[in-house]
Amino acid sequence: MQLYNTLTRQKEIFQPLREGRVGLYACGVTVYDDCHLGHARSAVFFEVVVRYLRWLGFEVTWVRNFTDIDDKILRRAQEDGKPWEEVAEHYIASFQEDMAALGVPPAQIEPRASRHIEEMLEIIRRLAARGFAYQGEPGGDVYFRVRRFPGYGRLSGQRLADMQSGARIEVDAAKEDPLDFVLWKASKPGEPAWPSPWGPGRPGWHIECSAMAMKYLGETFDLHGGGLDLVFPHHENELAQSEAATGRPFVRYWLHHGLLTIDQEKMSKSLGNFFTVKEVLARFPAEVVRFFLINSHYRSPLDFSDAALAEAETALVRLYTPLARLRERLWAQGVGGGAVAQEEGLVGLANEEREKLATLRERFSQAMADDLNSALALGYLFEAVRLINRLLEQPSAEPGYAGLLRRGYQDLVELGGVLNLLQADPAEMLRILRQERQDLAISPAEIEELIQRRSQARREKDWVAADAIRQQLAAKDIILEDTPQGTIWRVK
Numbered sequence: 001m002q003l004y005n006t007l008t009r010q011k012e013i014f015q016p017l018r019e020g021r022v023g024l025y026a027c028g029v030t031v032y033d034d035c036h037l038g039h040a041r042s043a044v045f046f047e048v049v050v051r052y053l054r055w056l057g058f059e060v061t062w063v064r065n066f067t068d069i070d071d072k073i074l075r076r077a078q079e080d081g082k083p084w085e086e087v088a089e090h091y092i093a094s095f096q097e098d099m100a101a102l103g104v105p106p107a108q109i110e111p112r113a114s115r116h117i118e119e120m121l122e123i124i125r126r127l128a129a130r131g132f133a134y135q136g137e138p139g140g141d142v143y144f145r146v147r148r149f150p151g152y153g154r155l156s157g158q159r160l161a162d163m164q165s166g167a168r169i170e171v172d173a174a175k176e177d178p179l180d181f182v183l184w185k186a187s188k189p190g191e192p193a194w195p196s197p198w199g200p201g202r203p204g205w206h207i208e209c210s211a212m213a214m215k216y217l218g219e220t221f222d223l224h225g226g227g228l229d230l231v232f233p234h235h236e237n238e239l240a241q242s243e244a245a246t247g248r249p250f251v252r253y254w255l256h257h258g259l260l261t262i263d264q265e266k267m268s269k270s271l272g273n274f275f276t277v278k279e280v281l282a283r284f285p286a287e288v289v290r291f292f293l294i295n296s297h298y299r300s301p302l303d304f305s306d307a308a309l310a311e312a313e314t315a316l317v318r319l320y321t322p323l324a325r326l327r328e329r330l331w332a333q334g335v336g337g338g339a340v341a342q343e344e345g346l347v348g349l350a351n352e353e354r355e356k357l358a359t360l361r362e363r364f365s366q367a368m369a370d371d372l373n374s375a376l377a378l379g380y381l382f383e384a385v386r387l388i389n390r391l392l393e394q395p396s397a398e399p400g401y402a403g404l405l406r407r408g409y410q411d412l413v414e415l416g417g418v419l420n421l422l423q424a425d426p427a428e429m430l431r432i433l434r435q436e437r438q439d440l441a442i443s444p445a446e447i448e449e450l451i452q453r454r455s456q457a458r459r460e461k462d463w464v465a466a467d468a469i470r471q472q473l474a475a476k477d478i479i480l481e482d483t484p485q486g487t488i489w490r491v492k
């Protein structure tokens with residue numbers, strides 16, 4: 001497998017530190033508000049990375065933190081007139097609720113910064129002992145001495161000289177150098193404070209992640225990532241302080257995903273152009289949202305719009321419809337079936353088309369192995385679906401037909417599962433997806449009602465009435481299919 005490593009700016013063969021095991025740390029949210037769809041992109045992407053690595057057979061330790069002590073949380077607490085712990089607790093619960101609703105399982109380890117203060121102080125002590133940390137003034141903030149660390153700027157590809165002239169560096173009289181960043185903040189009256197050798201205070205943001213990552217994954221670990229907006233200064237600083245403290249490489253591969261945009265602008269709280277996960281999930285099924293987030297290369301920016309979500313919905317219908325039909329067909333024929341036919345030219349597909357179905361797993365796997373190209377991997381699933389649809393249109397008694405269908409079904413479900421897609425009951429999912437559709441000549445509720453009436457007629461063996469209902473729906477481009485799970489419908 002090859003991964004694009006932000007540190008080296010190229011794709012590299014992935015070789016974990018320990019055979020068969022992978023440690024992954026993904027930066028989590030700062031819990032001062034409900035999370036927006038940009039946070040969901042991060043969560044969905046890293047969860048797919050974990051799924052894929054496990055599918056390959058790796059044992060993965062996945063850590064995602066909560067930054068639960070931070071200026072933004074303190075500000076929010078002040079605004080709301082609540083203790084900061086309560087604010088943090090509330091938004092941790094909100095995040096977990098959103099992830100559950102989105103269908104993203106929790107990370108294996110979800111550490112909270114406020115419970116790892118001792119580990120952070122230990123790193124700062126080591127940095128001070130090695131001359132990398134200093135206190136600006138007695139009782140004041142503790143800083144990291146950037147110029148002492150060779151290679152600062154390596155991760156974000158910046159030179160010290162350029163950074164110095166950058167306007168983003170704030171000047172602070174207590175700092176030896178404007179580039180230095182804070183490791184430990186002296187608490188102001190009324191702010192939460194933990195005792196430290198430098199006086200009561202609280203951690204800076206960057207030290208939190210270094211401490212939690214190294215505690216659970218070791219001083220050197222395999223994968224560390226987050227959104228592109230974290231490369232500088234967050235990850236640059238994490239790298240510098242961690243390596244300065246341990247004298248060892250911190251992270252082997254840095255993975256950064258592109259940002260979610262609205263009208264090409266970054267989705268963010270500070271810009272005020274964002275949709276919360278709750279808002280989006282109120283309007284679209286969770287799987288549609290996950291599909292949208294994973295159906296483009298993770299390093300590309302992803303532009304959010306209603307039209308893009310509607311497209312994702314249509315695409316999911318296209319994947320689930322043959323799954324529902326395959327189930328019906330396979331269930332009807334008994335799941336036993338024969339082997340996949342080896343003979344050439346059988347069952348209505350050209351040799352090369354059969355070859356495409358036969359090699360679906362390999363091609364999917366290759367796409368994912370090439371820097372996690374989930375968009376290409378999904379493209380292969382759609383290609384397979386087109387071929388399976390043709391098979392379904394041409395029922396055959398030829399040997400191998402059922403085997404080909406069965407394998408198609410199994411592949412779609414298994415490979416979809418690597419992307420956390422296609423795991424729902426197909427008929428049920430199609431019902432959910434269609435409830436959202438606005439462009440039908442008849443409402444989904446009316447369709448469901450007619451289906452009920454038709455089922456009733458069929459039970460009473462009133463074939464004329466049942467057929468009339470089928471015709472009535474067909475006139476509105478609604479096709480019915482009877483499956484063991486009930487009657488499903490699709491748009492012609």
Ligand SMILES: [Zn+2]
Pocket residue numbers: 027028209234
């Ligand atoms: Zn972090």
